[in-house]
Amino acid sequence: MSSRTDSSKASSGGAVTPAGPADSTGTAKKLRPARTNATRQKLFEASMDLIGERGVAGVTVDEIAAAAGVSKGTVYYNFGSKSDLIAQLLRHGVDILLARLLSVRDDSADPLAAMDEMIGQAMDFMDEYPSFARLWVSENWRTPSEWQDTFTELRERLLTVVRAAIDAVAAAYPVDPAVSRGSLETAIFGACFVVGLDRQTYNPERTREQSVTAIMASMRGYVRK
Amino acid sequence: MSSRTDSSKASSGGAVTPAGPADSTGTAKKLRPARTNATRQKLFEASMDLIGERGVAGVTVDEIAAAAGVSKGTVYYNFGSKSDLIAQLLRHGVDILLARLLSVRDDSADPLAAMDEMIGQAMDFMDEYPSFARLWVSENWRTPSEWQDTFTELRERLLTVVRAAIDAVAAAYPVDPAVSRGSLETAIFGACFVVGLDRQTYNPERTREQSVTAIMASMRGYVRK
DNA sequence: CTAACTAAACTGACCGGTCAGTTCAAATAA
C-alpha cells in the first residue's frame, strides 16, 4: 500500500516529522500516553537483549524495531537516534539497579549484613538483566565514547550508594587504614558485574551465595582483625 | 572460518588467495621469516589500539591496515579474515599477560607476598595494554560469540595461574572454608581488569599500590583471623 | 449516537554511503 507517489500532491508540509517525544530526556515519563510508554518499554527490552548478545555496533536499528514488533520509523519517532536509544537504555537499567540497591533497609543493625544483602541484590540484578551488564562492561571504559558523560553520571550515582554502605561499615568496625576507600568501592562494584557475568557464562553451577561470599571477602579483609 | 566459497565461479580456479600463512593458528611463529613477524607485530599493535577505542565492530579492516602502514591485502595475506585477526590478537595479549604472571618467582617465602606481586604485575599489564583489557571485557561474556572457544581456552589458562597462587596461600595459612575457591578466583581475576581500567578511565590519580591493596583485601578476608 | 475532525503515533520504502571480503597483476625483498 501507499506506493508512494500515489496521491500526487503532497502539497502542504503536513506533519513533517511529528515533533514526537524523541528528545525527551527521561523526564515527564508519566505524562506520556500509555501507547508510547508501552512502545518504549518494548524497545528497551528488545534492544537490551540484542545488544547484550552482539554489542551496540553489531545490532541494527532495523533488527531492534523488528524484535520489538514495531517499525523502524517508530524507533526514530520515540528516540532521536540509535545513540539516544542507547543512552536512555543505560539510564533505564541504572534506575532499576539503583532501586534495588536502595531497597536494602539500612536498619543499621549490622552494616556488614546490609552490605551482604546489597551485593545479593546486585547479583540478582545481573541474573535478571545480564544483557545490561554486558552493555555496561562493553562500553563503560571506552574512550572517547559517545556516552562518556552519561557513564560518568550514572557511575557516580551507583558508586554513591556503594560508598555509603562502605562508610557505614567503617563507622561500625575498625578498618584497615591502608586500604583506599575509593579503590575498594571500585573493586567491589566491578566485582559484582564481573562475578555475575562470569557465573552466567562459564559457571552456571555456582550459587548466588557463593558469589556474594566471594565478593564479601574483600569487606572482611577490610575490617581489622 | 573464511567462508571463501572458493573454486566454482570466478572463472579460473587458480590461486585463490596466495595460500600464505593466513591460517596459522598461532604455532610455528619462530619459523616464519622476520619480515612477516614484523608485519604481524605492526598489525597487532595497530588493531589493539583501534579496537580498544571503538570496539571490534566499530573498526574497519581498512583502518587497521592504514594504521599499521600496510595494505589491506597484506592483512588478508597474513590473516584469513577479520575474525581470525581478532582471535590471534587475543592469544597474543594473553601470552604477554601470562608471561608476566609467571615471572613472579614462587619462592614460597610468603604466598601472600607472591599474590601481591602477581596482582601488581596484572596492574602493570593493564596500564601498558589498556586496549587489550577493553577488548577482553567487551567480548568475553558475549554469548554466542565468534570467539567463544578461544575465550574459554584463554580464560582457563589464566585462571590456572590464579588458582595456583590461591592454593599456595591456602596451603600456608588457615582459610575460611565458607569461601568458594572458584568464585574467589573469578572475583580477583575480574577485579584486576575492572580496577585497572577504572583507574585509567576515571581515577588516574590512584596509585598502583592502592589498587593492589584494594584487590588484596579479598585475600586478607579469605585467610582466617 | 455518530459523523467529522485532529494530532499523536506509526509505517516502510528509499537514499547516500560504508564495509568485509575477494581478486590479481605488478613490485619488492630475501
Next chain:
DNA sequence: TTATTTGAACTGACCGGTCAGTTTAGTTAG
C-alpha cells in the same frame, strides 16, 4: 627464485537516518 607485499578495483550486502503517507484514539459538533 620464491615468499611477501602492494594497491586498486569490484561486489554484494548492509546500515543509519529520512519522509510522505496511513492508522489510531480521542474530541467535538450536529
